[in-house]
Amino acid sequence: MTVQTTETASAVEFAGVTKSYGAVRAVDGLDLRLVRGTSVALLGPNGAGKSTTIGMLLGLLQPDSGTVTLLGTTPEQAVRAGRVGAMPQSGRLIGRVTVRELLGFVRLAYAKKTKAVGRAAAVPALGELMEAARITELAGRKADQLSGGQAQRVRFAIAMAGAPDLVVLDEPTTGLDIEARRELWTVVRGYADRGGTVLFSTHYLEEADDHADRIVVIDRGRVVADGTSDDIKRRVPGRTVSFDLAGPAPSLEVLPGVVSSEVGGGRARLHTTDSDATVLALAEAGCIRNLEVAGARLEEAFLTLTHAGTARAEIRAEGGAR
Numbered sequence: 001m002t003v004q005t006t007e008t009a010s011a012v013e014f015a016g017v018t019k020s021y022g023a024v025r026a027v028d029g030l031d032l033r034l035v036r037g038t039s040v041a042l043l044g045p046n047g048a049g050k051s052t053t054i055g056m057l058l059g060l061l062q063p064d065s066g067t068v069t070l071l072g073t074t075p076e077q078a079v080r081a082g083r084v085g086a087m088p089q090s091g092r093l094i095g096r097v098t099v100r101e102l103l104g105f106v107r108l109a110y111a112k113k114t115k116a117v118g119r120a121a122a123v124p125a126l127g128e129l130m131e132a133a134r135i136t137e138l139a140g141r142k143a144d145q146l147s148g149g150q151a152q153r154v155r156f157a158i159a160m161a162g163a164p165d166l167v168v169l170d171e172p173t174t175g176l177d178i179e180a181r182r183e184l185w186t187v188v189r190g191y192a193d194r195g196g197t198v199l200f201s202t203h204y205l206e207e208a209d210d211h212a213d214r215i216v217v218i219d220r221g222r223v224v225a226d227g228t229s230d231d232i233k234r235r236v237p238g239r240t241v242s243f244d245l246a247g248p249a250p251s252l253e254v255l256p257g258v259v260s261s262e263v264g265g266g267r268a269r270l271h272t273t274d275s276d277a278t279v280l281a282l283a284e285a286g287c288i289r290n291l292e293v294a295g296a297r298l299e300e301a302f303l304t305l306t307h308a309g310t311a312r313a314e315i316r317a318e319g320g321a322r
């Protein structure tokens with residue numbers, strides 16, 4: 001008999017889930033299982049169904065068909081018991097109160113909520129909560145007068161207040177500068193390293209590369225790829241050859257193996273199905289300054305796997321026809 005341990009038990013399960021808004025099918029037969037203790041990135045182009053998926057996961061939206069199971073129960077029950085923390089995409093922090101007051105209030109609400117289900121002891125002390133979110137020095141500041149990055153860390157602390165088993169972050173770093181993004185990820189990683197389960201959506205593919213154990217790519221409401229970053233990159237055949245340009249770019253797309261090319265910042269990047277032949281031809285043409293051959297990046301894989309790539313190719317073709 002297989003014993004399902006906490007580590008391998010499901011945090012989230014979608015089975016055949018669909019959701020439409022009128023004629024628009026936002027989520028189309030989604031099957032997805034997230035294992036506890038992992039960090040999972042949900043990627044997809046605009047309109048792919050990420051927010052709708054997260055909305056159903058949090059019990060904010062009801063599926064038209066199929067089932068969503070969260071921590072072995074319904075989303076509503078898991079959320080009510082404080083076992084799920086969420087950072088939704090929108091929503092401002094309330095004003096006139098300090099960060100300490102706001103967090104104290106949320107923590108108290110969770111303490112009452114969790115007491116009802118026998119989890120009150122799990123709720124962290126206020127100081128601990130602020131330290132984990134790196135906002136101790138903001139305790140006396142008014143909650144509506146924070147920078148974007150500080151506000152996001154406070155919102156993360158709010159999501160943590162019920163000692164959740166799972167946190168769901170919907171595009172948590174959109175609009176933040178690099179330093180603020182790095183700070184927020186340090187805080188999120190701290191939670192993941194303590195065994196928490198994280199599901200986040202993002203448009204910054206390098207964040208998925210850096211912070212997710214597993215990446216699920218959705219497009220038009222369906223899963224189109226699911227695996228580690230390396231698994232997903234391997235789905236794109238061919239390699240990228242890049243080199244410094246000494247002068248005006250030669251005709252790159254006629255070189256053997258080359259299927260597409262980009263030129264920028266004095267450097268050319270060629271996507272090729274035969275890197276040996278491409279490199280030989282470049283050598284003959286004397287184009288080998290700082291030459292590098294690499295596998296596909298996550299961005300290339302993402303564009304190949306989703307309709308975002310087709311849309312970009314169409315835009316290029318239209319631009320070229322003008």
Ligand SMILES: Nc1ncnc2c1ncn2[C@@H]1O[C@H](COP(=O)(O)OP(=O)(O)OP(=O)(O)O)[C@@H](O)[C@H]1O
Nearest residue numbers: 021024025026044045046047048049050051052053
């Ligand atoms: N309340 C709504 N009413 C009507 N259509 C909606 C509604 N919410 C979403 N949609 C549509 O459902 C589809 C999926 O939207 P969703 O917001 O889930 O995608 P997303 O992947 O989160 O997109 P983004 O990256 O732009 O936030 C889109 O076609 C969108 O226009």
